Each structure stands twice: as structure tokens, then as C-alpha cells.
Amino acid sequence: MADRDGLIWLDGEMVPWREAQTHVLTHTLHYGMGVFEGVRAYQTDRGTAIFRLQDHTNRLFNSAHILGMEMPWDRDTINEAQRAVVRENGFESAYLRPMCFYGPEGMGLRADNLKVHCVVAAWPWGSYLGEENMRNGIRVKVSSFTRHHVNITMCRAKANGNYMNSMLALQEAQRDGYDEALLLDASGCVMEGSGENVFIVRDGVLYTPDLTSALDGITRRTVIALAKAFGIEVVEKRITRDEVYIADEAFFSGTAAEVTPIREVDGRAIGAGTRGPVTERLQSAYFELVHGRDEARADWLTLV
Numbered sequence: 001m002a003d004r005d006g007l008i009w010l011d012g013e014m015v016p017w018r019e020a021q022t023h024v025l026t027h028t029l030h031y032g033m034g035v036f037e038g039v040r041a042y043q044t045d046r047g048t049a050i051f052r053l054q055d056h057t058n059r060l061f062n063s064a065h066i067l068g069m070e071m072p073w074d075r076d077t078i079n080e081a082q083r084a085v086v087r088e089n090g091f092e093s094a095y096l097r098p099m100c101f102y103g104p105e106g107m108g109l110r111a112d113n114l115k116v117h118c119v120v121a122a123w124p125w126g127s128y129l130g131e132e133n134m135r136n137g138i139r140v141k142v143s144s145f146t147r148h149h150v151n152i153t154m155c156r157a158k159a160n161g162n163y164m165n166s167m168l169a170l171q172e173a174q175r176d177g178y179d180e181a182l183l184l185d186a187s188g189c190v191m192e193g194s195g196e197n198v199f200i201v202r203d204g205v206l207y208t209p210d211l212t213s214a215l216d217g218i219t220r221r222t223v224i225a226l227a228k229a230f231g232i233e234v235v236e237k238r239i240t241r242d243e244v245y246i247a248d249e250a251f252f253s254g255t256a257a258e259v260t261p262i263r264e265v266d267g268r269a270i271g272a273g274t275r276g277p278v279t280e281r282l283q284s285a286y287f288e289l290v291h292g293r294d295e296a297r298a299d300w301l302t303l304v
């Protein structure tokens with residue numbers, strides 16, 4: 001990853017990929033206090049376009065605000081940096097990673113006199129959980145790790161440190177032969193995947209956990225909007241593990257994971273044990289949308 005051609009936006013300048021470096025005493029590397037985004041750009045008939053760019057940038061700034069991090073750039077600059085990395089690297093489609101972190105200007109938890117550095121990188125990234133899984137669904141395990149309690153860390157922020165919990169859960173699930181983990185919150189209710197929000201379908205109604213310890217996913221918001229436009233009832237509520245077991249359908253949503261069907265949880269088939277019809281409809285509407293074929297939502301795409 002570190003050794004390749006291309007350009008990365010770093011602190012206001014486009015720098016060669018190999019030169020986008022930071023010191024080993026970078027503060028965020030030590031304590032995990034930083035914020036980031038995961039964004040995708042897709043090929044459309046009118047050219048490569050970033051999906052919901054402004055929403056991702058807004059969430060990045062909200063994340064920084066939650067952590068009390070002073071952003072050195074305004075939103076327009078970060079939007080332009082994202083367009084530029086896709087354009088100047090000549091990518092037709094890409095995954096984008098904006099990140100803001102404390103530099104090596106000092107050490108210690110007080111984090112005073114530190115500079116906030118911003119980076120935007122992009123690279124081609126296909127289907128996160130695999131093409132085949134997008135058709136047939138993935139196998140999921142309820143994690144032995146609890147998702148963050150709301151007063152331990154704040155999940156409205158997409159903060160670097162929050163992802164240690166995600167990685168522990170994902171590593172455990174994969175070691176046990178599953179594709180992804182499903183994390184419960186401190187009260188035992190279903191919360192989210194390691195990097196995705198979760199939905200279930202039962203009797204034609206779409207349910208998703210209300211946002212306490214889960215990230216306010218932009219794909220989640222998109223799925224909810226698409227479902228409502230189809231006249232599907234959407235309910236945000238506390239969901240228990242057994243409700244997932246007896247759901248007709250289940251799926252994950254996320255920028256990287258897009259809309260990924262779940263065919264099995266803890267060895268129990270979900271519905272027919274394959275991608276269900278509501279999931280398929282929403283998944284296909286999502287792909288139409290991100291590829292610029294949904295005229296009603298064209299303003300969610302920003303050409304690079």
C-alpha cells in the first residue's frame with residue numbers, strides 16, 4: 001500500500017504516494033484520537049462521481065467537533081481535495097480515505113500544542129465482502145465483544161480509536177470461519193457490524209437499530225430514503241438477537257460493504273438462507289443510484 005505510484009493530498013498539497021509520510025511519534029498513532037471517513041466514487045455516464053460527498057465531509061467535521069479537534073481547513077477545501085485525488089490519480093472508481101490526525105509536535109494525553117494534519121488518499125477498491133456474497137449473502141457471527149457503551153466512546157464520531165473494537169470483533173468472526181461480526185450494545189441489543197449498519201426485514205417492514213452506539217451511516221440513511229420511496233415502512237428501534245434469527249431477511253449497509261445480504265447468523269439461516277427480495281430491490285436501487293441512474297437523486301453525486 002505504501003509503495004505505489006500516485007498522489008495523496010496532505011495538508012493542502014498533492015504529494016507523491018511514497019512521500020506522504022508522518023513521524024513515528026505521530027500522536028494519533030499512539031492514542032488513536034483522530035477522525036476519518038470512508039467515501040466511494042463510482043463510474044457514471046457523465047464521468048466519475050463521488051457519492052454523497054458533502055454528507056461525508058459534514059460527518060468528518062462533526063466527528064472532529066465531537067472530539068474537540070480544531071479543523072485547519074474548511075469544508076469546501078476538504079471537498080475539493082477529495083475530488084482532486086480521484087481526478088488526479090485518474091481513477092474511474094475509487095474508495096477515498098480522508099483522515100485528520102494529531103501530528104508529532106508533542107506527546108502525552110493533554111494533547112496541547114498539537115497540529116491537526118489532514119490527508120485524503122484514494123485507491124481502487126472493489127466489493128468489500130466479495131461479488132459472490134453480494135448475490136448470496138454472508139455468514140455472520142454475533143460477537144463476544146460488546147459495541148462501545150455511549151459514554152465510553154462516542155459513536156456519532158467516526159473516530160480512529162473506535163475501530164479497535166471493530167477489528168477485535170472482525171478478527172474473532174473470521175477466525176471462527178464467518179465473514180463478518182454482528183456487535184451487540186452494552187444492554188445486549190443488536191447494534192451494528194464491524195464496519196456496517198444492520199437492517200432486518202419482517203413481514204415487509206424494514207427495521208434497523210436506533211442510533212445509540214452505532215455510527216450514523218450514510219448508506220443507512222440512503223437505504224432508509226430508498227425504502228420509504230418504495231413505500232416500505234421503516235422502523236428504527238431496539239432489536240434483539242433473536243429477532244434477527246427469525247427475520248425474513250437481513251442485510252448490512254456501508255460505504256465499503258454497500259448493501260450486503262446476510263444469509264446466516266450464528267448457524268441459523270435467515271429467511272430462505274439467501275438474498276431476500278426486499279434486500280435485492282434495495283441493493284439494486286442502491287447500485288442504480290451510485291452509478292448515476294436515479295435522476296431523482298442526482299444531487300447526491302459530485303463529478304470529480
Ligand code: PMP
Pocket residue numbers: 038158166192193194195196197214215216217218219220253254255256
Ligand atoms: N458502522 C461502522 C462502525 C462503520 O465503520 C461504517 C462505515 N463507515 C458504517 C457503520 C456505515 O457507515 P457509512 O454507510 O456511512 O459508510
